[in-house]
Amino acid sequence: FVWTGFDYHCEPTPHEWPTISSFFGILDLCGFPKTAFDIHRAHWVDDVPVVSLTPHWTWPGREGQPVVVLVMSNAERVELRLNGRKVGEQAVDRIMGNEFSVPYAPGRIEVVAMRGGKVVATAAHETVGKPVALRLTPARTVMAGDDEDTQPVTIDAIDAAGRHVPTANLPTQFSVDGAAIIGVGNGDPNSHEPEKGSARSLFNGLAQVIVQAGMGRGRIVMTATAPGLKPARLVIDRAAIAPRAQMAATYGGQAIREWRRSPAFVARPDPALAPIDGDNNSWAFVRSGTPVQPAAEGRWRLYRASVTPWRRIGAEGGTIRFAAIAGEAELWVDGRRLASKAGVEAGPLEAALPAGGGVRQIVLVVEAATEGVSGVIGPVSLEPLAR
Incomplete structure (x- = not known):
């Protein structure tokens, strides 16, 4: 168990x-892999050889100063090389990783993973140049033109050789045609920049x-700009597809789920009867859709809801359904009888609810049959008036 797979807002x-x-x-807030990703690959992956190293190898001004390099692997041994020269070799520690202190020199730092004396995997970083351009990389090159399909596009800064520049933390601007930008990010846990909009600074480049995507066949054209860098332009095909199956939205209204149910009475009770304060026993707490079995004595019960x-319903009135x-039933609201239901067989009941603000007292008087269940055995709702 690891907490967590992704970074998340709050709890810093x-x-x-x-x-x-x-x-x-x-992974960070954008899903970009962090060092922990490579650490856990070394921990958990057994079927293929893995090796990685951190940090990057672009440290201008630190020539000759020691840089601690962490190597992560599931092999038996790792050898670290700087510009083709062996720096050191160690037996792999899959849990803690392997550390090497390396005097910084520009160029290429490479780790070679070995098993049984044979090279099984390599990884490397190179010293990169100054950023000269932006690059846009989509997760997919085709999107569905259904006004719903969504994907991330990565923006990074590259040098003259097309290599990622991890030190370029520049402000960037975006625009898109044929699609909408619904979110932006950079994975920086200290960034307070908006996550909606058309701008975001690079973090670690x-x-x-x-x-x-928008609707129908066409193209999505995205551009990204940053001060002093060559802009990036990306074209994504937008394919026409048949609309996915949908059902019309149904409006359920305001549900009334919680009721107090009285004990059984042998004669019709007064609809104004209510449990006294603190009575949590004689009147049961029930939910709509809960039938009750016949009582030993008495066929009458009250159901109350506040x-x-x-x-809108309070201001204009509505319908209670x-x-x-x-069972046979009478519906009372705020002391007024609004409707009744004849016959003990299960069936619906509805009535116009007069306008009125504040708390409304809904009472249902139910007379059960001599056999079979009774009560509020289906959903109950308040519906606004149609417009």
Whole structure:
């Protein structure tokens, strides 16, 4: 068990404001892999050889100063090389990783993983140049033209050789045609930049834009710009597809789920009867859709609910609907009899609810048959008037 797979907003422990997200995810807020990703690959992957190293190898001004390099692997031994020269070799520690202290020199730092004396995997970092351009990389090159399909696009800064520049933390701007930008990010747990909009700074040379395709066949054209860098342009095909099957939305209204049910009475009770304060026993707490079996004595019961209607229903009035009541029934609201149901067989009941603000007292008087269940055996709702 590892907490967590992804970074997330809040809980920046052990850090404090202005940090606004966790630090300990395997992936950052955008899903970009962190060092923890490679650490756990070395821990958990057994079927293929893996090796990686951190940090990057672009440290201008630190020539000759020691840099601690962490190597992560599931092999038996690892050898570290700088510009083709062997720096050191160690037996692999899959749990803690292997550390090497290396005097920084520009060039290529490479790790070779070995098993049984044979090279099984390699990884390397190179010293990169200054950023000269932006690059846009989509997760997919085709999107569905259904006004719903969504995907991330990665923005990064590259040098003249097309290599990622991890030190480029520049402000970037985005625009898109044929799609909508629905989110932006960069994985920085200390960033307070908006996650909606058309701009985001690079963090470790990376940022992300979430795009949602428009409708129909066509093209999505996205551009990214940053001060002093060559802009990037990306074209994604938007394919025409048949609309996915849908059902019309149904409006359920304001549900009335919680009721108090009286004990059984041998004669019709007064609808004004209510449990006394603190009575949590003689009147049961029940939910709509809960039938009750016949009592040993008495066929009459009261059901009470206190409801504050939605603002529109309170102002204009509405309809109160019982999907199914078993038994004969009378409906009372705020001391007024609104409707009744004849016959003990299960059936619906509805009535016009007069306008009125505040808490409304709904009472159902039910007379059960001599056999079979009774009560509020289906959903109950308040519906606004149609417009």
